[in-house]
Amino acid sequence: MTQKSKIVYTLTDEAPLLATYSFLPIVEAFTATAGIEIETEDISVAARILANFPEFLTEEQRVKDSLAELGKLATAPEANIIKLPNVSASVPQLKGAIAELQAHGYKVPDYPEAPQNDAEAAIKAKYAKILGSAVNPVLREGNSDRRAPKAVKNYAKANPHSMGAWSADSKTAVASMESGDFYGSEQSLTVAEATDVKIEFVAQDGTTTVLKASTPLKAGEIIDSSVMHLNALKSFVAKTIAEAKAQGVLLSVHLKATMMKVSDPIIFGAIVEVYFAAVFEKYAALFAELGVNTKNGLGDVYAKIAGNAQEAEVKAAIDQAIENGPALAMVNSDKGITNLHVPSDVIVDASMPAMIRTSGQMWNKEGKAQDTIAIIPDRSYAGVYTATIDFCKKHGAFDPTTMGSVPNVGLMAQKAEEYGSHDKTFQMSANGVVRVVDVNGNVLMEQAVEANDIFRMCQAKDAPIQDWVKLAVNRARLSATPAVFWLDENRAHDRQLIEKVNLYLKDYDTTGLDIRILNPIAATEFTLERIIKGLDTISVTGNVLRDYLTDLFPILEVGTSAKMLSIVPLMNGGGLFETGAGGSAPKHVEQFVTEGYLRWDSLGEFLALGASLEHLGQTLNNEKAIVLSETLDQANDAFLKNDKSPARKVGQIDNRGSHFYLALYWAQALAAQTKDADLQAIFAPIAKELTENEAKIDAELIGAQGKAQEIGGYYQPNPALVSKAMRPSTTLNAILDKISALKTA
Ligand SMILES: NC(=O)C1=CN([C@@H]2O[C@H](COP(=O)(O)OP(=O)(O)OC[C@H]3O[C@@H](n4cnc5c(N)ncnc54)[C@H](OP(=O)(O)O)[C@@H]3O)[C@@H](O)[C@H]2O)C=CC1
Ligand SMILES: O=C(O)CCC(=O)C(=O)O
Ligand SMILES: [Mg+2]
Incomplete structure (x- = not known):
């Protein structure tokens, strides 16, 4: 040695x-x-x-x-x-x-x-x-290779965890925006040569502010930009609140405020403000004086109001708003902690599978399970949960004693995609356009924004993509299992990736392998049809779905994602x-x-x-x-x-x-x-x-x-x-x- x-x-x-x-x-x-x-x-x-x-x-x-x-x-x-x-x-x-x-x-x-x-x-x-x-x-x-080893899977088959029954008339559903979200505005391109881009905001009066002066790009790198329009988000939330109330179901919110630490707390805060609109209107001056920051959730109102002369009154107004609104899903019903208290309490990757495992229900304030409308504002990945919920409504709950397995090969290296976007995410202060401009002055992308909108740029480097395709082929070969790339032809970013995947797959001998590219909803349906027959399917995904699917499938299959083998070569x-x-x-x-x-x-x-x-x-x-x-x-x-x-x-x-x-x-x-x-x-x-x-x-x-x-x-x-x-x-x-x-x- x-x-x-x-x-x-x-x-x-x-x-x-x-x-x-x-x-x-x-x-x-x-x-x-x-x-x-x-x-x-x-x-x-x-x-x-x-x-x-x-x-x-x-x-x-x-x-x-x-x-x-x-x-x-x-x-x-x-x-x-x-x-x-x-x-x-x-x-x-x-x-x-x-x-x-x-x-x-x-x-x-x-x-x-x-x-x-x-x-x-x-x-x-x-x-x-x-x-x-x-x-x-x-x-x-490096990229990730996560799966439940055979012994773990066999253990779950012999000792199945509890699984709540699903009924065809469950009112549980995922609610997402129809327009104005990141999904609807995404632009993407691959840079042929290494370059450097700046992100700048041009206000309506022509003044330009540099948001980020330099982002070096390597040859073959994919970049994308997208916008979450806050007004569209707020109208969507208001509409969904009314629907949840009309249907008599809980309202829950599922975001990833940890990984998406700039965008998702803003989105969380916007939802808190809409749900508690009456309170925020009435106490606007007081909350401004106290520095209430809804990005930190309803909990911030409680923290800042503590000891204030109007504390009791504000708390009563919050209770009244909850009374008037659809009931909120609870994080801890004994302690009265709602889904809207703290942005890090309900994290989509773990919270949605837990709900799907529990008959599609979350906890109400009496501590009883109830159907819920789960708000996942952006459409990019929400369809995966809709498709899974629809599948459970149709086929009933999954059976851990017989179901197949879904290993994942995830693109993750070098801060790939959305999970690397913190330093390129900005909330806008005024109306105008955000431009991504290269060193030669070429405008590569341009997004129209209004005040309060969230602009985001993401990157995915070419070498990690090549490595990811290689890992996927290896995994498919090693486990003799079909592999599905979950990529959406309707998304600009995914279209760039699909081109690369098709190109790099040519580097390998794929004879005898079943490798496909399906959009996330079709991929979910394909995978679930197989899973109930006891068949395995490898999911090959980008960074976000890597995170979501490696909680979703393990929680359904083996009861917890703690039992995953999780390797990053x-x-x-x-x-x-x-x-x-x-x-x-x-x-x-x-x-x-x-x-x-x-x-x-x-x-x-x-x-x-x-x-x-x-x-x-x-x-x-x-x-x-x-x-x-x-x-x-x-x-x-x-x-x-x-x-x-x-x-x-x-x-x-x-x-x-x-x-x-x-x-x-x-x-x-x-x-x-x-x-x-x-x-x-x-x-x-x-x-x-x-x-x-x-x-x-x-x-x-x-x-x-x-x-x-x-x-x-x-x-x-x-x-x-x-x-x-x-x-x-x-x-x-x-x-x-x-x-x-x-x-x-
Ligand atoms: N790789 C990482 O570093 C990750 C870090 N996080 C961080 O962890 C924190 C909590 O996140 P949260 O979304 O609540 O998810 P957690 O996975 O921590 O918790 C969800 C639930 O999963 C069950 N669980 C998770 N791991 C185990 C285990 N090893 N053994 C038994 N049960 C387990 C527990 O349920 P029960 O008690 O009901 O059995 C737990 O309450 C956050 O700060 C988050 O950012 C989250 C994901 C990955
Ligand atoms: O880093 C984090 O905050 C969470 C990571 C995570 O959920 C995952 O890798 O599955
Ligand atoms: Mg995770």
């Missing part, structure tokens, strides 16, 4: 971070036997805030910029990164993290919502880099191994803190570790790593067969118990294998001891449940306290310690 065997394991937030305190010591102990060093990098919201404001901190409080380091590493061939889900913070979450850090003695600046001077504007600009999906786009220097040869395809499960933390039970399912971490070890073994010729990966695979199988995933309630196995069983099965598999005698010798006594102590360890872990936990913080919990809470079995800890002793013996 010439190069050091190293895996970087990320420390993130919420449930996955808690789980890491229990799982990482197991990973470190096992992988050390193959000479692998595990390095941790903290990319939590809290750490990212600290890394960005060293000038506000004491020498000892300063931390390095782990995200920047990892972003660099992701472009290096030796990268081997295991990435857990992290919080993509909305403004209310960011403020929460800042307040907690300040309480912990870190003098980071307050978030200046309305900067009063240059210094505050600079602080706000730094915080803007931390907001929303600030991590994933930096690390994703980095374009420069490294590997990024994402754990599952879901998020950081804030609800789980609440349960852990109140009752000492963590129901986070770490299967995604187990699968990612297996893939990471395999990659390391192959690229560095580390035979022991290959053995660790093969035996971990066997352990995962045993883990699923014996049903050792966390349950949901105190007294049953939780996240910590599931880690113990993984360690037990992994050690047993290592003791049983004969490929590597050293590993066999190390793990034979360990497997024996873990096996003999199973009941004792189990009892220690279950005995630790059922009481409130003190972990010293939410965004920046105390490491010693979390470690103590997450590692309550002294017997297990002692056995793990012996592995390193045996290794060095």
